[in-house]
Amino acid sequence: MRKIIHIVGxxxxxxxxxxxxxxxxxxxERDILAQQEMNLISDPIESSLNDHIYFSKEASSGGQGxxxxxxxxx
Amino acid sequence: xxxxxxxxxxAALTGYLLLxxxxxxxxxxxxxxxxxxxxxxxxxxxxxxxxxVSLQMEKGKVILVDFWASWCGPCRESFPWMTNIQAKYKGxxxxxxxxNLDQEKQQALDFLKEFKPGFTVLFDTQAQLPExxxxxxxxxxxxxxxxxxxxxxxxxxxxxxxxEYEAAIAELLAEKGE
Numbered sequence: 001m002r003k004i005i006h007i008v009g010x011x012x013x014x015x016x017x018x019x020x021x022x023x024x025x026x027x028x029e030r031d032i033l034a035q036q037e038m039n040l041i042s043d044p045i046e047s048s049l050n051d052h053i054y055f056s057k058e059a060s061s062g063g064q065g066x067x068x069x070x071x072x073x074x
Numbered sequence: 075x076x077x078x079x080x081x082x083x084x085a086a087l088t089g090y091l092l093l094x095x096x097x098x099x100x101x102x103x104x105x106x107x108x109x110x111x112x113x114x115x116x117x118x119x120x121x122x123x124x125x126x127v128s129l130q131m132e133k134g135k136v137i138l139v140d141f142w143a144s145w146c147g148p149c150r151e152s153f154p155w156m157t158n159i160q161a162k163y164k165g166x167x168x169x170x171x172x173x174n175l176d177q178e179k180q181q182a183l184d185f186l187k188e189f190k191p192g193f194t195v196l197f198d199t200q201a202q203l204p205e206x207x208x209x210x211x212x213x214x215x216x217x218x219x220x221x222x223x224x225x226x227x228x229x230x231x232x233x234x235x236x237x238e239y240e241a242a243i244a245e246l247l248a249e250k251g252e
Contacts, residue, residue, distance in 0.1 A: 026201070026204070026205070026209075027204075027209060027210060027211050027212050027214075028141065028143060028175035028201055028204050028209060028212060029177070029201070030145075030212075031143055031144075031145040031176060031177055031178070031181075032177055032178075034145060
């Protein structure tokens, strides 16, 4: 029994160790995520109005939604 | 009396900073510690001709490998500069290779129509190269010496660093190949 636990433990070690090594979006994969239709919103019209008001008030456009076309360079 | 050690420390630190080579010489990685560029044999299709080429084929030249995408603002800015330096240093053996990472090739093609590149553009639609090169932002440029080693890297493109980029290129071009 103990042996089995050891073997299972050893076998699952690489999975645990490498578990989070490949998560997240790579900088060169941001193009699709930055597209309008990739926004996590339920109501596109309301959200675009909100965005419009937001960037008019903030004097900045883009940056809302996921990537905002961000390159990750700054 | 108690201030003395502080003074000495300060003087030593200042001296060290002034003498440290990284402040004065360009920040090229010395040839002895520089790593060879990965995937030099990978063949990628060229813009316009679709002919497949690899980095290996340009060995003996100083290569600026630039990873870019059409959706990235600074990449847009870097295009005219890359065209300029390619023209300026072509005779001395500089090769600018811009590797496109767009997942939708058509967007890249539209971009290229607008920003006519005066240098080699390759398509890496499957993103085979950036991971191992260590691209951490867009654009990222790698400067390879005549032996194919990565001697300098810069992330992003900043107009006020243009002189540094160019100095590094000039320095590598002037290096005598072993």
